[in-house]
Amino acid sequence: MGFDFLGLSEDLLSVVEKSGYTEPTPIQKKAIPSVLQGRDILGIAQTGTGKTAGFTLPMIDILAQGRARARMPRSLILEPTRELATQVSESFEKYGEKSKLTMALLIGGVAFKDQEQKLDRGVDVLIATPGRLMDHMERGKVMLSGVEILVVDEADRMLDMGFIPDVEKICKAMPQKIQSLFFSATMPREIKRLTDQFLKDPKEITVDAPASTAQTITQRLCKVKGGEKEKRVALRQLLTSEEVKNGIIFCNRKTVVKVVKKSLSVHGYSVGELHGDMPQSLRTETLAGFKNGDIQLLVASDVAARGLDIPDVSHVFNFEIPNNPEDYVHRIGRTGRAGREGHSFTLTSPSEKKSLGFLTKFLGKEIQIHELPGQQKSPPKSSVKKTETPQNKKQDDHKKPQKQQVKPKPESKASRQPKKEQPVFGKSDFVPAFLLRDDGKKKKST
Numbered sequence: 001m002g003f004d005f006l007g008l009s010e011d012l013l014s015v016v017e018k019s020g021y022t023e024p025t026p027i028q029k030k031a032i033p034s035v036l037q038g039r040d041i042l043g044i045a046q047t048g049t050g051k052t053a054g055f056t057l058p059m060i061d062i063l064a065q066g067r068a069r070a071r072m073p074r075s076l077i078l079e080p081t082r083e084l085a086t087q088v089s090e091s092f093e094k095y096g097e098k099s100k101l102t103m104a105l106l107i108g109g110v111a112f113k114d115q116e117q118k119l120d121r122g123v124d125v126l127i128a129t130p131g132r133l134m135d136h137m138e139r140g141k142v143m144l145s146g147v148e149i150l151v152v153d154e155a156d157r158m159l160d161m162g163f164i165p166d167v168e169k170i171c172k173a174m175p176q177k178i179q180s181l182f183f184s185a186t187m188p189r190e191i192k193r194l195t196d197q198f199l200k201d202p203k204e205i206t207v208d209a210p211a212s213t214a215q216t217i218t219q220r221l222c223k224v225k226g227g228e229k230e231k232r233v234a235l236r237q238l239l240t241s242e243e244v245k246n247g248i249i250f251c252n253r254k255t256v257v258k259v260v261k262k263s264l265s266v267h268g269y270s271v272g273e274l275h276g277d278m279p280q281s282l283r284t285e286t287l288a289g290f291k292n293g294d295i296q297l298l299v300a301s302d303v304a305a306r307g308l309d310i311p312d313v314s315h316v317f318n319f320e321i322p323n324n325p326e327d328y329v330h331r332i333g334r335t336g337r338a339g340r341e342g343h344s345f346t347l348t349s350p351s352e353k354k355s356l357g358f359l360t361k362f363l364g365k366e367i368q369i370h371e372l373p374g375q376q377k378s379p380p381k382s383s384v385k386k387t388e389t390p391q392n393k394k395q396d397d398h399k400k401p402q403k404q405q406v407k408p409k410p411e412s413k414a415s416r417q418p419k420k421e422q423p424v425f426g427k428s429d430f431v432p433a434f435l436l437r438d439d440g441k442k443k444k445s446t
């Protein structure tokens with residue numbers, strides 16, 4: 001079944017065709033006709049399922065009739081992170097190309113003034129993170145009494161990030177008779193309470209079991225003897241031995257993100273970092289650099305794990321077992337998207353035994369062990385890139401500098417760009433310990 005039978009307008013069908021979509025995804029098949037009929041939706045769906053188009057396409061058609069009034073948006077989409085909000089606004093721009101709908105994006109880290117000006121002119125579609133929206137509401141710059149359609153996306157992520165009280169306040173500021181669409185990858189009790197409260201006879205759509213991972217992603221577990229230092233060595237081994245075109249390395253805490261990023265950077269890798277402590281402009285710039293291939297490795301906290309649509313990531317590395325087993329699914333879901341092949345490696349040390357147990361229980365199966373070269377009895381069959389590995393150089397992060405070792409110099413942009421389809425690789429395995437020390441303040445992790 002193509003898109004023609006879903007009830008979308010001719011304009012939207014041509015935009016969909018232009019996007020190269022030939023078949024609606026399961027969630028689009030189920031959600032689009034119901035949204036067009038005005039029904040509330042409870043969608044249990046992960047990112048990567050095409051859910052964004054599942055709600056944006058019908059919304060564009062519904063909102064085509066009617067006019068926006070100053071400070072009274074006609075629809076609201078709540079997203080947990082700035083990146084997701086930005087991504088959804090990009091989808092709106094793409095799918096709404098033929099419509100005259102106006103849109104505003106209200107996210108933190110950006111000046112209020114421009115956002116206020118847009119609100120003053122009147123917007124059909126408001127895309128926001130809860131915190132910034134509340135700020136505007138408290139300043140009296142936005143009123144939700146004109147909202148006709150509400151979307152709460154990634155509701156379980158909102159819960160993890162502590163946004164549920166804000167979401168609840170926002171929902172209560174809406175008129176009673178609105179159409180509400182809630183999407184969540186999982187259904188924790190708190191979310192169920194919220195959906196029971198705000199959804200009216202919703203159509204429930206489940207497209208993927210919460211603990212399922214795409215078939216196209218290989219999952220491997222690397223047991224590392226030692227702690228973070230040994231894991232950094234193990235990570236570099238993997239970057240050397242695997243065909244890594246580009247990859248995301250997930251860490252549980254921002255402090256670890258910073259140390260791992262610094263370590264890879266001094267080893268000559270093209271690497272960026274992404275976490276909640278960074279100014280928005282830098283987050284956007286880093287993400288753009290990763291998407292366009294200027295940066296091959298991205299060390300990230302879970303802020304980047306959900307929803308980010310980076311179509312072509314060859315590898316995901318979990319530097320640690322995530323605190324929340326569901327995050328494992330979201331993290332590794334950054335690779336193997338849209339039916340492509342993807343690879344994931346999870347590094348674990350003896351101290352994480354308990355978290356590994358939880359993860360295995362959650363997944364309902366053991367992750368296949370991948371022997372690291374240094375932990376194998378015999379040497380690896382092939383080491384694709386580097387002839388020198390941290391093992392054969394007998395170095396570790398804390399050794400003193402030796403004469404023949406040169407600290408990597410700042411690279412030109414051109415030299416950082418590997419040839420297409422070539423794996424990334426480092427230049428030297430030695431890093432003086434002081435360079436790896438985290439000099440950031442100890443803060444709560446993201």
Ligand code: AMP
Binds near residue numbers: 020021051307
């Ligand atoms: P989402 O789950 O909304 O983040 O979408 C994941 C990716 O799937 C995005 O890159 C979309 O552009 C893409 N996508 C959405 N709908 C379709 C479709 N019907 N066919 C192919 N790709 C799609």
